[in-house]
Amino acid sequence: xxxxxxxxxxxxxxxxxxxVVAMQYFFIRQSYIxxxxxxxxxVKAALNAVAAKAEKREIMQLADAQRKNxxxxxxxxxxxxEQLRLKTEIEKLRxxxxxxxxxxxxxxxxxNEQFPIVIPIENNEFYETYLNNPRHRHLVSIDxxxxxxxxxxxxxxxxxxxxxxxxxxxxxxxxDDSVRYFIPMGPSATNASGLNFAVKAFPPRQDLKMNPExxxxxxxxxxxxxxxxxxxxxILSGKNPQVVEDFAAEIELxxxxxxxxxDIVYIKSELEKELSTRDINSPFNLEIKDKNTTLYAFANFSxxxxxxxxxxVTELFRxxxxxxxxxxxxxxxxxxxILMGNMTVMLFSSIALLLVLLGCFAYxxxxxxxxxKISEMKTDFINNMTHEFKTPVATIMIASESLRDPExxxxxxxxxxxxxIIYDENIRLGNHIERVLNIARLEKDNLKLEHxxxxxxxxxxxxxxxxxxxxxxxxAQVHMHLDAADAIVVGDELHLSNVLFNLIDxxxxxxxxxxxxxxRTKNIHKHIQITVADQGIGMSRDxxxxxxxxxxxxxxxxxxxxxxxGLGLSYVSDIVKRCGGKVQVKSEKDKGTTFEIMLPLKx
Numbered sequence: 001x002x003x004x005x006x007x008x009x010x011x012x013x014x015x016x017x018x019x020v021v022a023m024q025y026f027f028i029r030q031s032y033i034x035x036x037x038x039x040x041x042x043v044k045a046a047l048n049a050v051a052a053k054a055e056k057r058e059i060m061q062l063a064d065a066q067r068k069n070x071x072x073x074x075x076x077x078x079x080x081x082e083q084l085r086l087k088t089e090i091e092k093l094r095x096x097x098x099x100x101x102x103x104x105x106x107x108x109x110x111x112n113e114q115f116p117i118v119i120p121i122e123n124n125e126f127y128e129t130y131l132n133n134p135r136h137r138h139l140v141s142i143d144x145x146x147x148x149x150x151x152x153x154x155x156x157x158x159x160x161x162x163x164x165x166x167x168x169x170x171x172x173x174x175x176d177d178s179v180r181y182f183i184p185m186g187p188s189a190t191n192a193s194g195l196n197f198a199v200k201a202f203p204p205r206q207d208l209k210m211n212p213e214x215x216x217x218x219x220x221x222x223x224x225x226x227x228x229x230x231x232x233x234x235i236l237s238g239k240n241p242q243v244v245e246d247f248a249a250e251i252e253l254x255x256x257x258x259x260x261x262x263d264i265v266y267i268k269s270e271l272e273k274e275l276s277t278r279d280i281n282s283p284f285n286l287e288i289k290d291k292n293t294t295l296y297a298f299a300n301f302s303x304x305x306x307x308x309x310x311x312x313v314t315e316l317f318r319x320x321x322x323x324x325x326x327x328x329x330x331x332x333x334x335x336x337x338i339l340m341g342n343m344t345v346m347l348f349s350s351i352a353l354l355l356v357l358l359g360c361f362a363y364x365x366x367x368x369x370x371x372x373k374i375s376e377m378k379t380d381f382i383n384n385m386t387h388e389f390k391t392p393v394a395t396i397m398i399a400s401e402s403l404r405d406p407e408x409x410x411x412x413x414x415x416x417x418x419x420x421i422i423y424d425e426n427i428r429l430g431n432h433i434e435r436v437l438n439i440a441r442l443e444k445d446n447l448k449l450e451h452x453x454x455x456x457x458x459x460x461x462x463x464x465x466x467x468x469x470x471x472x473x474x475x476a477q478v479h480m481h482l483d484a485a486d487a488i489v490v491g492d493e494l495h496l497s498n499v500l501f502n503l504i505d506x507x508x509x510x511x512x513x514x515x516x517x518x519x520r521t522k523n524i525h526k527h528i529q530i531t532v533a534d535q536g537i538g539m540s541r542d543x544x545x546x547x548x549x550x551x552x553x554x555x556x557x558x559x560x561x562x563x564x565x566g567l568g569l570s571y572v573s574d575i576v577k578r579c580g581g582k583v584q585v586k587s588e589k590d591k592g593t594t595f596e597i598m599l600p601l602k603x
């Protein structure tokens with residue numbers, strides 16, 4: 001992509017981003033204005049509601065006072081009527097019980113006159129268990145008792161007849177509450193089985209259900225009579241002047257001073273409730289004035305002076321005959337903070353959106369520039385690769401053409417030397433191809449590493465030995481300090497040897513004169529550190545941040561004076577990471593470069 005195209009795209013994206021920012025600002029500003037209008041309407045509605053409640057409360061107090069006086073008179077009247085009603089009902093119930101008792105006594109007297117012997121049965125359970133059950137009737141015994149009583153010197157016979165059971169049996173429950181009498185119908189006998197008898201049943205002596213009713217009504221009457229009766233009579237007779245005075249005082253309710261008509265605690269509480277129902281939960285200053293006199297003041301912000309935009313006022317007791325002089329005012333010094341607080345979600349959302357857009361914008365520009373740079377580096381890589389491949393191919397071609405010459409082919413020594421040149425150049429070409437393929441496999445994650453025990457000290461020595469001819473050709477001096485006592489790691493021997501080969505090869509390439517290379521190994525905790533240092537041309541800070549990128553090569557003035565594709569250090573970084581280690585580089589311009597590799601030890 002050309003520079004003009006990139007600049008044009010960046011310009012369009014900048015305009016679009018500025019447009020989004022402007023739209024967000026306009027939207028937030030309009031939202032703030034709308035929130036302010038809604039806030040003003042809500043506060044005014046809350047003030048009007050509180051003023052209406054205060055006026056309604058005063059009217060309700062007057063009506064309630066009048067209602068209570070009227071209810072008091074009616075209540076006392078009803079209380080006396082209830083007392084009279086209860087007394088009448090109690091008397092009627094008692095008369096009815098007396099009538100029932102008298103009727104029972106008459107029936108009992110007639111029965112005694114009719115039969116010589118009448119024995120009252122103890123209870124209905126005795127009757128049901130023994131007399132009414134033929135199986136147990138023989139157990140009933142008639143007891144004749146004769147008792148001589150001396151009363152004031154006179155002898156008196158007190159004889160009685162009763163029924164009893166000779167043996168207890170399971171009791172049968174009574175079926176009713178009638179009063180029954182045992183009447184013998186023949187000669188005397190000691191038990192009921194040898195005697196003709198009759199049983200006469202009368203209704204109960206009194207209505208048993210009526211007694212609890214009488215007791216309940218008597219209790220109600222006692223409760224009603226607990227109050228002072230003379231007070232009730234005085235109120236009903238009109239001799240209590242307090243009733244009339246209460247009515248007169250309530251009629252003059254509206255003529256009281258405003259300070260006596262205002263309940264500041266009620267006003268403040270209701271105002272907070274009204275504001276809260278409208279989602280306004282912020283401190284405020286409150287004042288109640290009568291003309292120019294401040295009657296009450298409640299301030300959360302004592303040093304704040306009201307401004308027209310933040311002050312809200314309403315009248316009190318508007319329905320009075322004369323124009324009301326009362327004013328209820330509320331002031332919100334932090335109105336702006338309240339509005340902004342209500343817009344917190346919106347503001348954060350807008351800011352987050354802008355940050356995302358800015359991030360995307362920056363990332364897009366960074367990616368475009370990086371892709372452009374990678375494209376340039378790939379072009380440089382292709383040029384270098386072409387140059388690197390061109391040399392062995394040209395050498396092979398020249399050697400091959402020479403072998404076609406019969407004179408040269410007949411010379412065995414020259415033919416052998418040319419064949420060796422072709423072989424060596426093929427090896428060189430194959431190494432270039434293998435290096436490119438390894439990088440391709442690393443990118444696709446298709447490179448499979450072996451995991452074997454490797455002695456790093458031995459590996460480093462073997463790599464240096466294999467590069468002896470190359471080192472000698474370039475006049476390089478290598479200083480070996482293999483000080484690691486424990487040098488066994490788990491990894492791939494081929495690729496780790498390639499890592500060391502690349503680092504040593506770079507040290508040779510980027511040394512201006514005879515290379516001076518130092519290789520060290522030492523143990524640090526549970527790791528081994530491998531150091532490859534040179535005294536070459538070094539690197540700047542900007543170059544240090546890029547050396548592990550693919551295709552990146554440090555410029556040296558002449559693009560092709562240093563052979564390579566810019567893939568070696570990318571390969572080194574990837575292999576070390578796959579072995580669980582890390583690689584670091586330290587370098588200063590014209591002072592040399594030091595590579596440090598940390599690999600975990602076995603176990």
